[in-house]
Amino acid sequence: MGIIGEFSELYLFPNGLFITIQLAITSLLGSLVLGTVIALFRIAPLVPLRWLGGGYVEFFRNTPLLVQLFFLYFATPYIGIYLGEPDTFGFRAAALGLTLYHAAYVAEIVRGGLLAVDKGQIEAARSLGLTYLGMLREVQLPQTFRAVIPPLGNIGIALVKNTSLAATIGVADLLFAGDIVESRTFRAEEAYAAVAILYLSLTIPLGILVNYLEKRMLVAR
Amino acid sequence: MRPDTWRMFVDPTILRFFGSGLMETISLSLAAIVLSFVIALVFAFGRLSKRPWIRWPSIAYIEGIRALPVLLLIVYFGIKGSALFRPVFGPEFELSRYWAGVLGLSLYTSAVLAEIIRAGIVSLPRGQTEASRALGLSHAQSMRHIILPQALRLMVPAMMAQLTTIIKDTSLVGTIGVFELVRQGRVVYTQFFNPIEVFLFVAAIYFVICFALSQASRRLEVGYTPKAARAKIREVQLRDQAA
Numbered sequence: 001m002g003i004i005g006e007f008s009e010l011y012l013f014p015n016g017l018f019i020t021i022q023l024a025i026t027s028l029l030g031s032l033v034l035g036t037v038i039a040l041f042r043i044a045p046l047v048p049l050r051w052l053g054g055g056y057v058e059f060f061r062n063t064p065l066l067v068q069l070f071f072l073y074f075a076t077p078y079i080g081i082y083l084g085e086p087d088t089f090g091f092r093a094a095a096l097g098l099t100l101y102h103a104a105y106v107a108e109i110v111r112g113g114l115l116a117v118d119k120g121q122i123e124a125a126r127s128l129g130l131t132y133l134g135m136l137r138e139v140q141l142p143q144t145f146r147a148v149i150p151p152l153g154n155i156g157i158a159l160v161k162n163t164s165l166a167a168t169i170g171v172a173d174l175l176f177a178g179d180i181v182e183s184r185t186f187r188a189e190e191a192y193a194a195v196a197i198l199y200l201s202l203t204i205p206l207g208i209l210v211n212y213l214e215k216r217m218l219v220a221r
Numbered sequence: 222m223r224p225d226t227w228r229m230f231v232d233p234t235i236l237r238f239f240g241s242g243l244m245e246t247i248s249l250s251l252a253a254i255v256l257s258f259v260i261a262l263v264f265a266f267g268r269l270s271k272r273p274w275i276r277w278p279s280i281a282y283i284e285g286i287r288a289l290p291v292l293l294l295i296v297y298f299g300i301k302g303s304a305l306f307r308p309v310f311g312p313e314f315e316l317s318r319y320w321a322g323v324l325g326l327s328l329y330t331s332a333v334l335a336e337i338i339r340a341g342i343v344s345l346p347r348g349q350t351e352a353s354r355a356l357g358l359s360h361a362q363s364m365r366h367i368i369l370p371q372a373l374r375l376m377v378p379a380m381m382a383q384l385t386t387i388i389k390d391t392s393l394v395g396t397i398g399v400f401e402l403v404r405q406g407r408v409v410y411t412q413f414f415n416p417i418e419v420f421l422f423v424a425a426i427y428f429v430i431c432f433a434l435s436q437a438s439r440r441l442e443v444g445y446t447p448k449a450a451r452a453k454i455r456e457v458q459l460r461d462q463a464a
Contacts, residue, residue, distance in 0.1 A: 062385065062431035063424040064392035067403055071424070075416040157288070164290035168396050175293055188301045196289055203288040 009181045016177030017198050023095055023163045023173060024202075028156055030099035035106025040136065042111050053107065060104035065165055069097040073169040094166035102159050109151045113144035150217055153210035160202050174198055226415040230422060235409065242405030243426060249319070249391045249401060253326035254384055260327060261334035266364075268339055279335075286332035292393050295325030299397030322394030330387055337379045337454055341372035344450035375447075379454045381438035385431040392427075402426060 041053030060068070072093040076083060083092045117140050125135040167176040178195035182188050229235050267279030286294075298305075302316035302324065316324075345368060353363035395404030402423055410419040442451065 058432060059428065062389075062435060063427045064389040064403070066392040066395075067420055067424050067427065070403065070407070071416070071420040074410070075420055078415075078417055161288075161290040164292045165393070167292070168393075175290065175296070178293075179296070182300065188297065192293065192297045192301075195293060199290060199293065200285065200288050204284070207284070207288060 009184055012177040012180055013174070013194055013198065016172060016174040016195075019091070019172055020160070020163050020174040021202070023091065023098065023166055023171070024156075024160045026095045027098035027102060027163070028159055030095065031102035031106050031155075031159070032152070034099060034103035036110050036141075038103060038107035039110035039114060042107065043114050045132065057104045057107050060101050061108075065097065065101045065162060066168065068101055069094060069165055069169055072097045090166070090169050090171045094163070094169060094171050098159060098162060098166075101162070102155055105155050105158075106152065109148050109155065110144060113148040114140055116147060117143050147217070150210055150214040153206065153213060157203050157206050157210065160206065161199070164199075226413060226418050229409075229413060229415075230418070238409065239402065239405055239422070239426070242400060242402040245319075245399060245401040246388065246391045249322060249326070249394055249399070250384065250387045252323045253330060253387050253391075254380070256323060257327040257330035257334055257387075258380075260331035261338055264331065264335040265338035265342070268335065269342065283332045283335050286329060287336070289329070291325065291329045291390050292396070294328055295322055295393050295397060298322070298325045318394075318398050322391070322397060322399050326387060326390055326394065329390075330383065333386075333458075334380070334383060337376055337383070337458070338372065340453040341375045341379075341450060342368055344375070344447070344453050345371055375450050376454070378438045378442035379458065381434055381441070382458060385434045385438075388431055388434075389427065 038053045038056055041049045042057070044050055044053070072083070073090065076093070083089050083096070121139055121143075122135060125139045126132070130138060163173055164175040166173050167179065170176075174195055178191045181194075182191040185191065264279045264283055267275050268283060270276050270279070298316070298321040299318060302321040303314060306316055307314050349367055349371070350363060353367040354360070358366065391401055392403040395401050395407070398404075400408070406419045406423040410416040413419075
């Protein structure tokens with residue numbers, strides 16, 4: 001294969017990068033919403049809700065993401081859960097799996113933030129006649145979100161790295177692009193170095209951003 | 222879900238098959254944590270060194286490796302591991318897939334552990350170093366006899382937590398053809414067409430091990446680690462425990 005042949009594979013990298021970013025953003029948004037709901041479950045005044053939230057967090061944190069993805073990809077058709085046509089199925093299974101997994105970590109962080117809110121404020125809001133949900137919305141949640149942004153950024157970095165597992169269920173993400181280029185050109189060094197640099201170009205700026213936010217939060221406090 | 226597909230999990234042959242996968246998983250994780258601890262010690266001290274030509278490469282290693290997906294490292298060593306070591310061990314050398322997996326896991330974990338070790342060392346009061354230096358110990362001696370023993374004790378819970386992450390990550394080594402728990406599960410379900418039962422069973426095994434370990438680590442942490450060190454180690458782990 002000539003040099004032109006090798007260059008013709010290069011389009012795979014931007015395509016893979018795009019899929020990786022798409023997957024990361026979709027699952028990050030999903031896990032923020034789901035994680036916040038589960039965190040609210042975990043501090044809910046009803047005991048069964050707390051158990052439910054705790055069970056969710058412990059289950060998803062203590063089993064490998066790969067097993068969860070394989071379950072969604074290989075087992076859901078047997079239960080009759082329809083996730084999409086063959087061309088979108090892998091992506092949706094991966095996005096769902098990443099969302100469920102990282103929601104458990106988001107829930108732990110948001111719960112920590114919720115518990116850090118001064119108890120007197122909660123009691124004051126309740127005694128002023130706000131309902132529990134009204135108090136959550138007006139008092140407890142707004143204060144939580146500010147404090148948890150830097151740790152959530154860390155989860156975002158982990159999520160970007162974990163999107164690489166989607167390649168194992170056939171999603172054409174960045175790592176998958178590297179695998180294809182390697183198998184077509186037998187140039188593992190170049191292929192995986194390109195993949196590594198592209199992953200670093202996502203995670204290192206995110207890391208710098210998180211550090212900056214952490215420092216700013218320290219000053220603000 | 223068919224009712225007859227659960228009966229296979231009491232069949233001793235099937236159980237032995239899963240058992241051999243579990244053994245592989247455990248042996249992979251233990252090999253990886255031992256190897257990564259050794260590498261981590263080197264880079265933790267490298268990063269704390271006063272000499273810039275040692276410090277900067279260590280920082281680059283730690284931050285670079287931590288920012289990469291583990292799966293990428295494992296896949297890379299799975300394909301190129303043998304060629305990588307041929308200059309050292311001769312042209313016939315073949316890196317087994319098992320050791321390629323261990324290497325990929327350890328490289329990643331070493332960067333994380335190096336940060337945890339560094340957090341443990343930094344969070345010790347400065348007076349400890351100053352006092353030992355004032356008593357006439359050299360820098361190396363004070364590290365070896367005063368600082369490191371204390372820092373390592375602080376880190377036992379964090380290392381246990383990291384072990385749960387490694388155990389979960391060994392599932393990725395199955396993708397390069399090591400027959401650990403998940404890979405064995407895939408073999409079973411392609412024979413019996415019961416992915417639901419198999420993956421639930423596999424998930425349950427992982428859950429029991431990892432839950433017990435993380436619970437134990439949390440118990441230890443409460444009585445063990447001072448608050449300042451805990452916060453620092455937490456911060457490091459946050460980014461990596463999800464991996």
